[in-house]
Every structure is written in C-alpha cells, then in structure tokens.
Amino acid sequence: MDTSQYLEIFIDETKEHLQSLSDHFMVLEKEPDNADTINEIFRSAHTLKGMAGTMGFVNMQNLTHKMEDVFSVIRDGNMKVTPDLVDLLFRGLDALEAYQDNIINTSSEGDETNDDIVNALISMKEGKPVEDAPKSESAPKAEEHKAEDAAPAASGGDNAAKKYLDISFADFEKNAIKEADEQNKNVYGITVYIQENCLLKAARAFLVFKELEVLGEVVKSVPTVQDIEDEKFDLDFSVILITDAPEKEVVAAIKTVSEIDKVAIGKLNVSEIVDGGAKAEADTKQEGAQESKSEESAKPAAAAAKKAKEDKKAPAKTSSKPVVNRSVRVDIEKLDDLMNQVSELIIAKNGLVSVSESETASTDSQSFTEQIEYLERITTTLHESIMKVRMVPIESVVNRFPRMIRDLSKKLDKPMELYMSGEDTELDRTVIDEIGDPLMHLLRNSADHGIESVERRQELGKPEQGSIYLNASQVGNNVVIEVKDDGGGIDVEKVRAKAIERGTITEEQAEAMEDKDIIDLLFLPSFSTAEKITDVSGRGVGLDVVRSKIEGLGGDIEVRSKKDEGSVFTIRLPLTLAIIQALMIELGEEKYAIPLNSIETIEDVAVSDIKYVKSKEVIHLRGTVIPLVRLYDLLDFPPREETEDNITVVIVSKGDKQAGLVVDNLIGQQEIVIKPLGKYINIEKIISGATILGDGEVALILDANALV
Amino acid sequence: MAEIDINGEVIESTQYIVVKIDDEQYGIDIQYVDNIVRMQRITRVPKAQPYFEGVINLRGEVIPVMSMRKKFGLADDVETNKTRIIIVKTEAQALVGIRVDEVREVVTLYDNVIEKRSYDKNKEEANDYLLGVGKNGEELISLLNINAVIAEDI
Numbered sequence: 001m002d003t004s005q006y007l008e009i010f011i012d013e014t015k016e017h018l019q020s021l022s023d024h025f026m027v028l029e030k031e032p033d034n035a036d037t038i039n040e041i042f043r044s045a046h047t048l049k050g051m052a053g054t055m056g057f058v059n060m061q062n063l064t065h066k067m068e069d070v071f072s073v074i075r076d077g078n079m080k081v082t083p084d085l086v087d088l089l090f091r092g093l094d095a096l097e098a099y100q101d102n103i104i105n106t107s108s109e110g111d112e113t114n115d116d117i118v119n120a121l122i123s124m125k126e127g128k129p130v131e132d133a134p135k136s137e138s139a140p141k142a143e144e145h146k147a148e149d150a151a152p153a154a155s156g157g158d159n160a161a162k163k164y165l166d167i168s169f170a171d172f173e174k175n176a177i178k179e180a181d182e183q184n185k186n187v188y189g190i191t192v193y194i195q196e197n198c199l200l201k202a203a204r205a206f207l208v209f210k211e212l213e214v215l216g217e218v219v220k221s222v223p224t225v226q227d228i229e230d231e232k233f234d235l236d237f238s239v240i241l242i243t244d245a246p247e248k249e250v251v252a253a254i255k256t257v258s259e260i261d262k263v264a265i266g267k268l269n270v271s272e273i274v275d276g277g278a279k280a281e282a283d284t285k286q287e288g289a290q291e292s293k294s295e296e297s298a299k300p301a302a303a304a305a306k307k308a309k310e311d312k313k314a315p316a317k318t319s320s321k322p323v324v325n326r327s328v329r330v331d332i333e334k335l336d337d338l339m340n341q342v343s344e345l346i347i348a349k350n351g352l353v354s355v356s357e358s359e360t361a362s363t364d365s366q367s368f369t370e371q372i373e374y375l376e377r378i379t380t381t382l383h384e385s386i387m388k389v390r391m392v393p394i395e396s397v398v399n400r401f402p403r404m405i406r407d408l409s410k411k412l413d414k415p416m417e418l419y420m421s422g423e424d425t426e427l428d429r430t431v432i433d434e435i436g437d438p439l440m441h442l443l444r445n446s447a448d449h450g451i452e453s454v455e456r457r458q459e460l461g462k463p464e465q466g467s468i469y470l471n472a473s474q475v476g477n478n479v480v481i482e483v484k485d486d487g488g489g490i491d492v493e494k495v496r497a498k499a500i501e502r503g504t505i506t507e508e509q510a511e512a513m514e515d516k517d518i519i520d521l522l523f524l525p526s527f528s529t530a531e532k533i534t535d536v537s538g539r540g541v542g543l544d545v546v547r548s549k550i551e552g553l554g555g556d557i558e559v560r561s562k563k564d565e566g567s568v569f570t571i572r573l574p575l576t577l578a579i580i581q582a583l584m585i586e587l588g589e590e591k592y593a594i595p596l597n598s599i600e601t602i603e604d605v606a607v608s609d610i611k612y613v614k615s616k617e618v619i620h621l622r623g624t625v626i627p628l629v630r631l632y633d634l635l636d637f638p639p640r641e642e643t644e645d646n647i648t649v650v651i652v653s654k655g656d657k658q659a660g661l662v663v664d665n666l667i668g669q670q671e672i673v674i675k676p677l678g679k680y681i682n683i684e685k686i687i688s689g690a691t692i693l694g695d696g697e698v699a700l701i702l703d704a705n706a707l708v
Numbered sequence: 709m710a711e712i713d714i715n716g717e718v719i720e721s722t723q724y725i726v727v728k729i730d731d732e733q734y735g736i737d738i739q740y741v742d743n744i745v746r747m748q749r750i751t752r753v754p755k756a757q758p759y760f761e762g763v764i765n766l767r768g769e770v771i772p773v774m775s776m777r778k779k780f781g782l783a784d785d786v787e788t789n790k791t792r793i794i795i796v797k798t799e800a801q802a803l804v805g806i807r808v809d810e811v812r813e814v815v816t817l818y819d820n821v822i823e824k825r826s827y828d829k830n831k832e833e834a835n836d837y838l839l840g841v842g843k844n845g846e847e848l849i850s851l852l853n854i855n856a857v858i859a860e861d862i
Contacts, residue, residue, distance in 0.1 A: 344768060347768060590751070590752065634754075635754040635755075636754045636755065675769065675770040676770065677753065677763055677770055677772060678763065678769075678770060678771050678772045678802060678803065678804065679772075679798075679800065679802035679804070680772060680774075680798075680802065680804055680858055680859065681753060681756050681757070681760050681763070681772035682755075682756055682757055683753060683755065683756055684754075684755040686755075687753065687754070687755075690751070690763055690770040692765045692768060692770065696765050697749060697751065697765065698751040698762075698763050698764065698765050698770055699751065700751065700753065700754075700763075
C-alpha cells in the first residue's frame with residue numbers, strides 16, 4: 001500500500017498521541033493508581049501501534065506494542081506502576097519521539113530498534129506480577145468493555161461494535177418498524193465504520209446512504225442525516241434499514257463504497273422495540289453478524305480505540321455535538337501569500353480614502369464616501385479573519401515544558417513543579433515558532449538557578465517543593481507571558497559587584513544605579529556570554545539572547561525580583577506583526593506613524609507647565625512625572641524657534657515606564673502595513689519600519705519602546 | 709555578455725547604462741539594473757548614513773535611495789527634469805535606488821576598449837568604486853563597481 005499520502009496526517013496524529021502519552025505519564029507518576037489515566041495511555045499506545053503498523057514503521061510498532069502490553073497487565077490489576085517503570089516509559093517516549101523526528105526528516109523511521117527499552121519492558125511485564133493488586137474499579141464499566149474491544153484480537157461479532165443496539169426510537173419510528181415487520185420485511189440495524197484516515201467522511205457516508213436507499217427505507221440514523229452531512233460524527237454511524245433484501249446484499253452494497261472499514265449488521269428484534277423496550281436487543285442468534293475487515297486487524301481496532309476515547313469525552317450522547325474540530329490543513333506559505341494580498345488591498349483602500357478626502361465636494365461625494373467606508377469595513381474584517389487563521393494557541397509550544405521541568409527536577413535533585421495557565425492564548429504563527437527557545441531558557445534558568453536546594457528552602461521556611469509558574473494571557477493588543485518562580489531571586493549586590501569587577505560599570509555608577517537598573521545589566525551581552533556566572537545567584541547565562549529574540553519579534557522583556565522570594569520575567573509580545581493600527585502624526589513637513597498599542601493618552605500641555613529635572617524636560621501628569629522627548633530635535637530636523645504656547649504630547653508607555661513625545665500635529669488613526677526599510681540603509685532603533693500611505697508616500701514608523 | 713571574433717580572438721563585451729553625475733560619465737553594468745524611474749518624493753530617514761537620501765515607494769515596496777553625489781563628496785544634488793533614480797538589484801538580491809543627474813544611453817563595450825583599473829596606492833579610496841575606464845568613441849566612461857558602491861559603508 002502506498003502510504004506516502006497519509007504521512008502528513010500520520011505525523012500530526014503521532015505528535016498528538018505522543019503528547020498525550022507524555023501528559024498522562026506525568027499524571028501517572030503522581031497517581032500510580034489512576035485507572036482513567038492507565039486506560040488513556042493504553043489507548044494512545046494502542047492507536048500509535050496501529051498507525052505505525054499501517055505505515056510500515058516496524059520498530060515504532062514494536063516499541064509501542066511492548067508499552068501497550070505492559071499497560072494491559074497494569075490495567076488488569078496484575079502489576080503496579082513504579083517510579084522505575086515511569087522512568088522506563090519516559091525513555092520509551094523519547095525513543096518514539098526520535099522515530100518521529102526521523103520520519104519527519106527522512107520519511108523513514110531509521111534502524112534503531114531500541115532493544116534495551118523493549119527488553120526492559122518485557123522483563124517489567126513478566127518479572128513483576130503483583131498479586132492482589134486493587135482492581136481498577138473507578139473506570140466506568142462500559143468503557144472497559146469498549147477498550148477490550150479495542151484489543152487487537154477483538155472478537156469479530158462483539159456487540160460493542162454494534163452501536164445500533166443503543167438507538168432509541170420515537171413512536172412514529174416504532175410504528176414504521178412495526179408496519180414493516182407486519183409486511184414481512186427485514187429490519188436491520190447497521191453500524192458502518194469508516195476508515196480512520198478517510199478524508200471525506202461525510203461524502204462516504206452520503207454514498208452509503210445512497211446505496212441503502214436503493215435497497216429500502218432508512219428509518220433512522222444516528223447521528224442524524226444533517227449531522228452526518230456536516231461531518232459531525234466520528235468514524236462510525238448507525239442506521240435502521242427496512243428492506244426486502246437479505247443481509248448479504250445490504251453488506252455488499254455498503255462495501256461498494258470505498259474507505260469503509262467494516263460493517264456490523266444484525267436483525268432487530270421488532271417485538272421488543274415495539275413493546276416499548278427503551279433499548280433494542282440484538283438478534284441473539286448473531287447469525288448474521290458480519291464483519292469484514294478491509295485492512296489488517298490493527299486498523300479497526302485503532303478506530304474502535306479512538307471511538308472509545310471519544311465516547312468518554314461525550315458520554316453516551318452520539319447526538320449533534322461535533323466530536324472532532326473540523327479543520328483544514330493549509331501550508332503556511334499560502335497564508336503568507338494571502339496576507340500579502342490583503343496588505344496590498346489595504347494599501348489600495350487607503351489610496352481611495354485619500355483620493356476621496358482630497359476631492360472637492362461634488363454631488364456624488366456622499367455616496368462615494370459611504371462606499372469607501374463600506375470598503376474600509378470589509379478590508380478590516382478581512383484582515384482580522386486572516387490574522388485569526390494564522391493564530392495558534394501557545395499550547396503547542398508550552399506543552400513540552402512540564403516534562404522538561406520533571407527531568408530537570410530529577411537531574412538537579414530539587415523537587416519542583418511547573419504550573420501553567422492560559423495555554424489557550426493565541427499568537428501569530430510566526431511568533432509561536434520563535435518563542436519556544438526563549439521560554440525554555442527562562443524556565444531552565446528558574447529551575448537551575450532560581451529554585452534553591454531543599455536545605456536552603458527549609459532554612460527559609462518555604463515549602464520543600466519549588467514552584468515555577470508559566471502564565472500567558474492577552475492584554476489588549478499584546479500577549480503577556482510570565483515566567484515566575486518562588487526561588488532565591490536575583491542577588492542584586494552580587495550582580496553589582498560582578499558588574500564593577502568586569503568593568504561593565506564604574507563604582508560611582510554602581511552607587512547611583514537603582515536595583516532595577518542593576519538587574520537590567522543581566523541582559524547585556526557582555527555580561528552573560530563571556531564566562532559562566534552562575535555563581536552570581538544564578539541568573540545571567542544567555543539572557544541577552546532571550547532579550548534580542550523577543551525584541552526581534554517586536555516585544556520586550558522585564559524582570560522583577562526580590563531576594564529569597566523569587567523572580568518574575570514578563571514578556572510582552574504583539575499579537576500580529578504585519579498590519580497594525582497606528583496614530584499618524586506630523587513633524588515639520590514629514591509624517592510619522594506611532595503604533596497605537598503603545599499610546600496611553602494624548603495631552604495638550606502648556607509650555608509654561610514644563611518642568612526640569614536634572615536639566616531634562618518633564619511634565620507632571622495626574623501624579624506622575626513623565627519625561628518629554630522632543631521628536632523634532634531627536635529626528636535631526638533643522639533647528640527652529642518654538643512659537644506655540646501649547647504643545648501636543650503623545651504619552652507612550654512600555655511596561656510601567658512612560659514618556660511624552662512632543663509632536664507638531666495629529667493626523668489621525670490609520671491601519672498601516674509594516675514594510676521593512678530595505679538592506680544597506682542603517683536605521684536606528686527608534687525607527688521600526690516604514691509604511692506606504694494612501695497617496696503613495698512613505699512614512700516611517702516610530703518604535704515607541706525605544707523612546708521610553 | 710556578447711562575444712566577437714576578431715582575427716580568431718574572442719573578446720567579451722558588456723552592456724552598460726551610461727549616466728551623468730556632475731561632469732563625469734559613469735557606466736553601470738546593465739545586468740544589475742532592475743528599473744529606471746523618474747525623480748519622486750523621497751522620505752528622509754533620520755540617522756541613516758548621510759549619503760542615503762531616504763526611501764521611496766516602488767510599486768508597494770519601500771526602497772532606500774542613495775545619492776551618488778553625496779557618496780562621491782560632490783556638490784549637492786539639484787533636481788532637474790533629467791534627474792533619475794536607477795533601481796539596482798545587487799548580488800545580494802536587494803533593491804537599492806541610486807540617484808543620478810541624467811541617464812544618457814546604453815552602450816556595449818568590448819573588453820579591448822576597457823582599461824582595467826590599476827591599483828594606485830594614493831587614490832585607493834576613489835578607485836574602489838571603479839572597475840576600469842571604457843572608451844566609447846571619443847568619450848571616456850568610468851565603469852562603476854556597483855556592488856562595492858552600495859555595500860561599502862563610510
């Protein structure tokens with residue numbers, strides 16, 4: 001079988017299952033008796049095995065098979081989960097990930113058989129059977145039943161596969177069935193299983209219905225026909241068919257549709273249905289139970305396992321709720337193209353806007369303006385939709401961290417726990433791809449240098465177990481990610497001493513600097529790359545890299561720390577990169593854009609209200625002292641005399657710092673497309689890019705963060 | 709590149725766009741020229757290198773423009789009807805505009821009429837921009853090493 005077309009789907013699903021295994025192993029480590037978890041692991045391992053087998057990845061299949069074996073023993077209560085076992089399982093997981101990486105890179109799993117892990121698993125399974133282990137009672141019975149069905153050697157005619165038995169009927173349906181029975185017609189319950197890798201489930205189901213309607217009348221289907229058409233079903237659906245045709249013919253008709261995995265069929269006991277039995281009992285003879293496997297046994301079993309898993313999520317209800325998110329995979333490049341075109345459209349739209357504004361009032365101008373506004377609304381929504389398409393939950397990056405902290409905890413011999421929140425916060429795809437490393441770096445820092453040794457924590461009266469928090473949330477147009485620990489914090493004095501020793505700052509400077517500024521020194525490249533300074537209460541290795549990466553994404557990072565209480569690193573990232581809302585301002589003859597998300601307020605300030613602190617201009621605004629930045633001078637305009645009595649000040653902020661930018665005129669708010677300035681031209685940090693205005697003119701974008 | 713055969717000898721040739729900057733004529737290898745546009749509004753970029761006039765909008769892309777006069781330390785540019793911006797695509801595949809006083813013509817120069825640049829220690833700086841000098845009839849054309857002109861940072 002040519003499986004290459006399924007490779008992508010296989011890789012995606014494998015990723016999901018490996019992640020699920022990793023999550024559940026973590027749970028298992030803490031709650032070795034958690035039956036739900038054990039079942040989940042069993043299922044994931046089983047599905048993986050099936051998928052790997054189908055794709056011909058033998059080593060992977062073998063390893064997952066052994067893992068599954070161990071879990072089937074555990075699930076039956078004949079063995080207990082030990083820390084050794086969990087360690088072994090994690091090793092197995094790493095091996096599986098290695099296979100996956102190989103497959104991604106070379107589309108072959110490689111030659112590594114991981115015999116040591118396989119053998120260890122075998123001896124685990126055989127060597128330590130524990131008698132009298134507590135039965136996993138908490139697992140719902142029905143679920144176990146189905147899970148057993150999922151086992152590779154699932155007996156062909158097991159009732160669990162016949163979901164149609166669970167169908168309940170309304171009165172008119174009962175009447176129809178009764179009538180049919182009186183006419184000596186056959187009433188069949190049929191459950192059709194579609195192959196797991198089928199891409200057009202709804203289409204297949206539709207074809208099945210078409211075939212069945214030729215043979216007779218479909219009185220009922222679960223889920224409903226509408227839901228099936230909308231693909232709101234998993235891999236199976238059940239129908240009740242009234243027909244003259246014999247069972248064989250029905251099965252044959254269904255099987256003419258491709259990508260059907262198997263068909264479970266049986267005659268319904270009409271009297272029982274009609275007599276008001278809520279549940280239709282099976283035709284006990286089971287004579288007609290037919291099962292045909294179009295592929296190797298692993299496939300249907302895998303499908304059943306998956307089905308069982310879904311069942312648990314939405315217990316008993318096979319009704320309208322979509323079980324699986326409907327999605328389309330799209331190459332990121334196509335999205336980028338689309339994004340570029342939307343950018344062009346916005347530029348063109350801005351062009352129209354500026355034409356309409358410059359046009360002298362004609363009779364048409366009213367409706368013209370209306371149309372322009374309409375266009376403006378559409379382009380804005382279009383842009384938002386496209387941005388949303390590019391958004392990915394941060395979960396895909398952070399879900400590997402609990403495992404990392406667990407490993408670090410073992411390696412460093414310090415008990416610690418990672419608490420995460422806001423994993424569903426979404427960020428632009430391009431940001432997601434870049435943010436993983438910096439976050440990992442910060443977490444490692446916290447684990448390695450932040451959290452103190454157990455003895456030290458006891459001395460301080462802290463709980464023995466260190467806590468690290470990773471919180472993500474959306475604040476306005478930004479996403480804020482916090483990495484927090486309750487460890488030793490940054491020893492400012494040590495950093496100060498080190499900075500003086502290394503000549504980064506002089507002693508006098510050090511005296512004058514506030515703690516906060518001292519901590520900021522840690523982000524300097526010279527401070528971290530030269531030699532290891534882990535002795536300085538830890539922090540410092542590679543923080544400059546973290547910062548430059550985050551600033552490269554248009555974000556910023558701040559750190560707060562208190563000795564013996566812990567540190568908080570706060571990362572602020574823009575939601576989108578390409579198109580932003582900006583305030584257009586005028587300086588002399590030139591126009592500049594200031595990103596709206598960094599603007600706090602706009603103030604009209606009397607020149608006489610300007611005060612001086614250390615011979616620098618400041619203003620007093622609602623209790624805060626805000627330094628003024630004269631953009632006119634900063635941007636090298638020819639000197640001029642100030643004549644106005646009042647100045648317009650745009651207050652921008654970065655974190656809790658503020659600055660007032662003095663501008664000549666405000667033009668208004670506009671959606672702008674960020675363009676790079678091109679190679680060869682050197683630009684200072686205060687200019688973050690350029691944009692093309694409606695009239696084709698280029699305006700520069702000021703980076704408020706660099707001005708604060 | 710074209711080739712001619714004179715007395716069995718193969719001589720390579722290159723096409724140059726001849727531009728006028730101040731009183732001199734310069735040749736720019738046509739393979740690096742992407743486009744020639746009329747003078748248009750240039751947005752000043754504060755704190756960039758002094759010889760960069762700023763950026764322009766070329767069909768939706770923002771492109772930096774440098775002044776050859778400023779680069780060569782000549783008298784300031786005067787905008788006339790003949791002023792042009794030559795859009796050059798460098799070997800690094802980046803677009804840069806070069807402001808010149810006038811674009812004259814396209815000439816084909818054979819290697820035998822080009823005097824390769826000689827290393828002159830005293831004039832090293834100026835020579836870095838030049839590949840050599842070509843003779844087109846009676847006229848002399850200084851052939852620009854355009855990648856060096858653009859990439860070099862003073």
